[in-house]
Amino acid sequence: MMPNSVQYKTIDEVDFVVVGSGAAGGVIAKELSTNGFRVVVLEQGPRLTESDFVHDEIKVFKENLLTNHPELQPNTFRRTANEKAKLQRAIAYGRCVGGSSIHFTANYWRFHEVDFREHSRFGPIAGTGIADWPISYAELEPYYGKVESEVGVSGAAGASPFDPPRSKAYPMPPLPVKSSGVIFERAGRKLGWHPFPTPMAILSQPRAGRGACVGCGFCWGYACEVGAKSSTLASVIPMAERTGRCEIRPNSYVCRLELNEGGRVSGVVYFDEKKNIRKQRAKAVVVSANGAETPRLLLNSANKQFPDGLANSSGLVGKYLMFNSNARSVALFEHPLNDYKGYADSRAIHDFYELDPEKVGFYGGGALDARFDFTPYFFAVGGLPPETPRWGAAFKGALSHNYVRTMEIHSSGTSLPLETNNFSLDPDVKDAWGLPALRMTYKDHADDLKLITWLNDRALELLDAAGAQKKWTLPIAEQQFSVQLLGTCRMGNDPKSSVINTDHRTHDVKNLFLCDGSSLVTSGRGQPTMTIQALAYRAADRMTALAKRGELGA
Amino acid sequence: MDETRTRRKFLLQGVGGISAAWTATHWPAAVAAALHARGAMQSSSPTAFEFFTTEMAAEIEAAAARIVPTNDTPGAREAGVVCFIDRALMTFTKNDQELYHEGLKQLQARTRELYPTIPKFSSATPEQQDEILRSLDTGATQSDRPFRPGPEGQGFFETLRQHTILGFLIDPDADRRGNKDGVGWRVIGREREHMFRPPYGHYDAGYRGWEQTQTEPENK
Numbered sequence: 216m217m218p219n220s221v222q223y224k225t226i227d228e229v230d231f232v233v234v235g236s237g238a239a240g241g242v243i244a245k246e247l248s249t250n251g252f253r254v255v256v257l258e259q260g261p262r263l264t265e266s267d268f269v270h271d272e273i274k275v276f277k278e279n280l281l282t283n284h285p286e287l288q289p290n291t292f293r294r295t296a297n298e299k300a301k302l303q304r305a306i307a308y309g310r311c312v313g314g315s316s317i318h319f320t321a322n323y324w325r326f327h328e329v330d331f332r333e334h335s336r337f338g339p340i341a342g343t344g345i346a347d348w349p350i351s352y353a354e355l356e357p358y359y360g361k362v363e364s365e366v367g368v369s370g371a372a373g374a375s376p377f378d379p380p381r382s383k384a385y386p387m388p389p390l391p392v393k394s395s396g397v398i399f400e401r402a403g404r405k406l407g408w409h410p411f412p413t414p415m416a417i418l419s420q421p422r423a424g425r426g427a428c429v430g431c432g433f434c435w436g437y438a439c440e441v442g443a444k445s446s447t448l449a450s451v452i453p454m455a456e457r458t459g460r461c462e463i464r465p466n467s468y469v470c471r472l473e474l475n476e477g478g479r480v481s482g483v484v485y486f487d488e489k490k491n492i493r494k495q496r497a498k499a500v501v502v503s504a505n506g507a508e509t510p511r512l513l514l515n516s517a518n519k520q521f522p523d524g525l526a527n528s529s530g531l532v533g534k535y536l537m538f539n540s541n542a543r544s545v546a547l548f549e550h551p552l553n554d555y556k557g558y559a560d561s562r563a564i565h566d567f568y569e570l571d572p573e574k575v576g577f578y579g580g581g582a583l584d585a586r587f588d589f590t591p592y593f594f595a596v597g598g599l600p601p602e603t604p605r606w607g608a609a610f611k612g613a614l615s616h617n618y619v620r621t622m623e624i625h626s627s628g629t630s631l632p633l634e635t636n637n638f639s640l641d642p643d644v645k646d647a648w649g650l651p652a653l654r655m656t657y658k659d660h661a662d663d664l665k666l667i668t669w670l671n672d673r674a675l676e677l678l679d680a681a682g683a684q685k686k687w688t689l690p691i692a693e694q695q696f697s698v699q700l701l702g703t704c705r706m707g708n709d710p711k712s713s714v715i716n717t718d719h720r721t722h723d724v725k726n727l728f729l730c731d732g733s734s735l736v737t738s739g740r741g742q743p744t745m746t747i748q749a750l751a752y753r754a755a756d757r758m759t760a761l762a763k764r765g766e767l768g769a
Numbered sequence: 770m771d772e773t774r775t776r777r778k779f780l781l782q783g784v785g786g787i788s789a790a791w792t793a794t795h796w797p798a799a800v801a802a803a804l805h806a807r808g809a810m811q812s813s814s815p816t817a818f819e820f821f822t823t824e825m826a827a828e829i830e831a832a833a834a835r836i837v838p839t840n841d842t843p844g845a846r847e848a849g850v851v852c853f854i855d856r857a858l859m860t861f862t863k864n865d866q867e868l869y870h871e872g873l874k875q876l877q878a879r880t881r882e883l884y885p886t887i888p889k890f891s892s893a894t895p896e897q898q899d900e901i902l903r904s905l906d907t908g909a910t911q912s913d914r915p916f917r918p919g920p921e922g923q924g925f926f927e928t929l930r931q932h933t934i935l936g937f938l939i940d941p942d943a944d945r946r947g948n949k950d951g952v953g954w955r956v957i958g959r960e961r962e963h964m965f966r967p968p969y970g971h972y973d974a975g976y977r978g979w980e981q982t983q984t985e986p987e988n989k
Contacts, residue, residue: 270963271943273935276915277861285918307916371979389979394970412979430965436915440963550971555959557969591938591959596931597912605909606836606930607899611956615842618957619970696917 220456220463221253225495229253230762232483232497234469234512237314238744239731239751240503241447242366245454246755248461252762255495256455257467257485260310263317268438272592275436281318283310287647290507292695294658300641305655307698308505312465313438313448315505315698316744320435320559320588321416321444323368323745325359327379328352329569329580330746333737336569337578343660344535344632345578348736349708349717350753352379358752362745363414365454367422367445370414377409377565387419389561390428394552395622396561399585402681403564413563413584416445416745425449430557435588467493470650472500472516472525472727479726486648499726499767501719501758503751506536506700506732510638511653513704526704526721526729531714533638535705536657537630537738538697540581540667544624544674545598546683551619552587560586560625564677567670568740579666581628581740583674587621594618600687624674627741628667631660632702659693667691699743704733718761719754726767730754820858820866825873826851831891832876833933835898843952845933853936853947854929865928872925879904902926 223229230252233240240256248254260281267280274280283306291300309315329336331348338345360383362368370385372378389412392400396412403410417434418427428443442449455461466488473494475481482496502509510533516525524532563584570580589598595614598621603613641654671688678686707713710722719730730751732743739746761767818826833845833854845851858866879901880890887893890901905926913919913931936947941954941961948954951961968974 269943270940271945272939273857273861273945274943282916304916304918374979391967391969392973392976392979393967394972397972397976429963430967430969431963432965433963548972551958552972553958553970556965557967591954591957592935593913593915595934595938595957596909597914606902606906606933608838608840611837611840611842611844615956615958618959698916 221459221461223253223255223462223495225493227253228496228498229255230497231255231499231501231758232257232495233501233503234483235314235503235505235508235731236312236447236452236463237309237503237505237731238316238447238747239754240501241313241316241451241455242362242748242751243501243503243730243755243758244461244463245451246752247758248455248458250755250759252460252759254455254461255497256461256463257469257483257495258312258314258463258465259468260312260465262312262463262465263438265440265442268440270431270433270437270590272590275318279310281309281311281438282307288652289644289646290653290655291641291644292655292657294656294693294695296635296656300654300656302644303695305657305696306507306653306700307696308507308700312452312463313446316446317438317448318436319416319744320586322560322563322584322742323362323370323414323416324563324565324582324742325379325381325749326352326739326746327377327565327568330737330739337572340578340631340662342633344634346632346705346707346712346736349706355746355749355753356380356382358749359745361752362748366416366447366450366748367418367425368414368416368745369419371412374411375409375563375565377568385414387422389413390415390417390419390558391561393554393557393561393585393587395554395585395587398548398552398622398681399562399564399624399677402677403562405680406677408564408566408677410562410564413560414745415558415560417558418443418445423450428558432555432557433590434559436590468648469504469512470515470648472502472512474518474520474525474724478520478724480724490648499728499758499762501728501730501754503729503731506703507638507653509729509731509733510703511640514640515650521723526714526723526727528723529711529714531634531705531712533703534634534636535632535702536636536638536655537632537701537735538657538694539699539701539738539741539743540579540628540630540659540663540694541741542626542667542671542674542688542691544626544671544678544686544688546622546624546678546681546686547600547617548620548622548681548683552622553619554587554622555589555591555618559588560584567673570666570669575669577662577665577669578631579629579662581626581666581670582742583670583677584625584627586623586625588623589621591618594621597689600685624677626667626670626674628663628670629740630663630701630738632705632737633660638703657694664691664693699732699741701732701735701738701743704729705736706734707736718757719750720757720761728754728758818852818855820855820869821851826855827891828873828876828889829854829869829929831898832902832929833936835895835902836930836933837937838895842956845937847949848937848953849946849949850933850936852949853939853945854932856946857932857936862932868925868928872929875905875925876901906930
């Protein structure tokens with residue numbers, strides 16, 4: 216808790232409870248409290264500070280310092296509904312104040328116009344739920360600008376000829392290029408492609424009381440110990456608290472939303488740190504718990520009026536789960552890149568953002584970026600050429616030669632929305648609080664795998680053009696794990712085919728809003744957090760307008 | 770040279786060697802990074818095993834020294850990997866205690882089986898030790914990736930291999946008793962710093978700055 220920040224009683228009926236303090240929840244809390252509303256943010260994880268943000272691979276990846284813990288919060292996985300789901304970690308998300316914005320890579324390009332119009336452009340595609348968004352890029356454009364200036368994004372406006380129109384430049388220049396970025400840029404241009412500085416939610420210059428990036432290199436998976444990475448904890452949450460109207464309440468694990476007789480949400484029931492049940496009363500509730508936990512909360516809140524889950528008259532809560540297809544190729548170069556320094560990725564290519572299905576034979580599109588996001592241990596067990604001995608002098612020799620001479624190209628692309636890919640409640644497994652655990656059912660569409668293989672071939676082509684001494688690809692297979700959890704409470708105009716409307720309000724419950732990865736209609740081409748935050752700024756504007764019209768009172 | 774102290778001094782004394790302008794721009798961040806280094810002050814206590822007996826530790830140390838051997842550069846032995854594993858088995862990987870007990874028995878049994886005159890693994894020659902370990906190495910079915918579930922029923926050798934590498938390369942300023950004096954990072958060419966300025970490597974050293982591509986994209 217920040218000194219002097221407000222504390223509400225659970226019996227106080229606040230204006231809004233926001234469930235989750237991550238990319239979307241943090242922004243919404245800041246906007247609503249700035250607009251004069253009283254806001255309580257319930258965050259299931261602890262409030263960590265910069266001194267907790269160490270570079271210890273064990274603490275971060277094995278002890279889950281920043282993320283959901285698979286033993287306390289188990290999930291099950293199956294590929295199809297015919298299989299019996301088994302215990303197998305399928306998701307990782309931020310579980311601390313700031314959510315996944317704490318440990319993300321911070322790759323922050325905007326979605327393009329096509330990302331909102333997939334059905335008009337490519338559809339229909341049999342057996343899929345491909346659809347246009349009910350809002351356009353143009354409607355979201357000003358909010359992208361707000362993310363860039365308030366949350367803090369470094370980049371070069373107009374650097375990619377494929378970029379959608381923008382009304383203002385980035386507030387900061389791009390971060391310094393890395394060796395991997397220079398290699399990528401030169402080889403990409405040689406091939407006639409259009410590499411550009413990757414927009415990153417990392418400060419390249421001091422801004423709003425925050426320091427600039429010091430180039431420690433521990434970005435992906437780690438928290439930034441200097442606050443240069445633009446998590447909501449570093450950026451908008453302090454602004455929310457400074458209003459004196461927003462309380463961030465950590466260690467508050469929400470288990471249920473309660474309805475009153477009028478069919479409106481009357482409050483949010485949660486476990487406090489000591490596992491005591493509490494209920495925070497509120498006039499309206501915003502769930503920004505991520506694409507897995509948001510549908511889970513609705514399904515766990517089933518009641519007489521909504522036996523299949525709250526706000527689930529469409530039956531689509533938890534359905535149309537999308538990740539982003541992705542692949543990684545690794546390459547070895549003659550001279551040291553020292554790519555462990557700096558941050559993750561400095562150059563990207565959007566030439567293949569919108570592929571013509573007639574030409575390539577499948578639906579989709581995506582991006583390539585140049586990066587190095589192996590920390591030392593994970594490099595040693597996963598970053599060496601596949602034929603390298605796994606131990607002994609030859610292993611050590613390769614490790615000590617390659618670590619500073621290696622880079623990666625990361626490909627990311629579309630995932631088709633399929634109703635058969637979804638989150639549901641596991642009938643047997645419970646979490647440490649006794650709540651039904653998540654069950655993921657997921658199998659990639661064949662086009663997603665074709666696309667990512669095609670994109671990865673472009674990555675290999677680029678590495679050849681760059682004169683890599685050696686190159687190889689990490690196995691491409693059907694995904695059974697993701698950190699990008701999208702589409703599970705999709706937005707739409709029709710209550711039969713969507714869960715929320717364009718105000719992010721559920722079609723079924725008038726004072727309940729959902730905003731996070733679950734709102735997405737289609738997957739974009741990777742790096743969805745920027746768009747989730749633009750949606751959050753827009754959603755907060757809509758909520759403010761509705762509240763001021765008196766539509767949210769009980 | 771005591772690198773821990775050097776680094777701490779470097780950070781606390783106001784980022785010596787870096788230009789005043791840079792320091793002014795980055796000062797709050799530099800201070801935070803200095804605080805970050807404080808973990809270093811708590812590390813390096815004398816060797817006292819919490820899980821292993823001295824005899825067990827000698828066997829584990831000998832095996833780890835074949836996984837990351839000492840040659841012209843330091844290996845698992847110099848990095849104190851056995852101390853790291855000892856603590857690991859009392860902290861984040863308690864579940865593997867039984868695996869180590871069984872694995873040590875297996876190591877002993879395999880040594881006697883292959884070399885009946887040799888009393889224990891640690892008494893064998895390096896070549897013999899490699900032979901013994903090869904016979905226990907069933908291969909990794911998949912690599913260890915962040916957050917991903919590991920392969921089920923992973924055996925003793927693969928666990929020891931991963932723990933040895935982890936103990937060799939873990940952040941020396943994490944309080945884990947591994948990567949003693951940062952030798953593992955020195956071997957792989959990683960500087961023991963947490964602040965870096967460009968140019969970072971060979972290829973960006975002569976970079977002249979971002980220039981807009983002049984050509985117009987074709988429609989793909």
